[in-house]
Amino acid sequence: MAKVLMVISGADTIALADGTAHPTGYWAEEVAASHKLLREAGAEVVIATPGGARPTVDPISLDESGGVAEADSKEFRAYLDSMADELASPLVLADVSPDDYDAVYIPGGHAPMTDLAADADLGGLLNAVNAQGKIVAALCHGPAALLSATTGDGRFTFAGRSLTSFTDEEEHQGGLGDKTPYFVESRLRERGAVTDTGPAWSNKVVEDGNLITGQNPQSSAATAQRVLEALGVR
Numbered sequence: 001m002a003k004v005l006m007v008i009s010g011a012d013t014i015a016l017a018d019g020t021a022h023p024t025g026y027w028a029e030e031v032a033a034s035h036k037l038l039r040e041a042g043a044e045v046v047i048a049t050p051g052g053a054r055p056t057v058d059p060i061s062l063d064e065s066g067g068v069a070e071a072d073s074k075e076f077r078a079y080l081d082s083m084a085d086e087l088a089s090p091l092v093l094a095d096v097s098p099d100d101y102d103a104v105y106i107p108g109g110h111a112p113m114t115d116l117a118a119d120a121d122l123g124g125l126l127n128a129v130n131a132q133g134k135i136v137a138a139l140c141h142g143p144a145a146l147l148s149a150t151t152g153d154g155r156f157t158f159a160g161r162s163l164t165s166f167t168d169e170e171e172h173q174g175g176l177g178d179k180t181p182y183f184v185e186s187r188l189r190e191r192g193a194v195t196d197t198g199p200a201w202s203n204k205v206v207e208d209g210n211l212i213t214g215q216n217p218q219s220s221a222a223t224a225q226r227v228l229e230a231l232g233v234r
Contacts, residue, residue, distance in 0.1 A: 002043040007116065009116050010049040015114070016176065017181055023059060024110040025061075030107035034224040037228070041233050046091060048092070052089075093122060104134070105227060112141050113182070137213065138212075139213070140216050141184055144165070156191035160194065161194065162195075205223050
């Protein structure tokens with residue numbers, strides 16, 4: 001059985017460009033849809049957060065103000081309720097061994113921009129997993145977490161690799177806009193990644209060897225499916 005480590009941010013606020021705190025958390029669809037598809041295909045999914053903190057769902061990811069239809073919100077909420085025990089007691093990220101997993105999967109929401117993007121434990125884990133040729137997957141704002149991985153001389157581990165993420169255009173249209181502390185797509189490109197994005201809000205997945213990335217919440221199921229295919233699980 002394939003074993004997937006789902007790394008979720010433990011942050012519940014993000015500091016905006018003006019210094020004010022804004023509520024955030026993981027994006028409901030990205031956790032619920034991904035977890036459901038992976039689990040139903042037979043993969044074992046284990047959740048880890050920095051410090052073992054209980055992750056917080058971004059409230060607008062379950063609300064029409066976040067572009068989420070009421071029927072979808074009910075579905076995501078019900079699934080998250082079904083995995084409440086897992087979310088309540090995640091593993092401590094620092095205690096995770098890369099040898100125990102076949103893939104690392106990082107969903108988004110703005111939260112990963114705060115803690116995961118600079119988490120040394122995650123950076124070490126990603127370096128080890130990548131060096132072993134295992135799957136590294138990230139979705140929407142989740143690719144911000146890849147920034148935690150650097151080489152011994154300070155270069156970005158995934159420089160030169162093709163990937164996608166929540167785009168600058170999407171951030172302006174339906175994200176934090178000019179209040180965002182940084183734009184994930186631009187930051188990844190500045191660090192040397194080859195960004196490959198589709199039209200705003202389109203289903204877009206990019207696969208470059210063992211690196212699999214999805215552009216936005218609309219890409220959640222497709223990203224999880226690509227991970228299953230890479231793991232040889234259908």
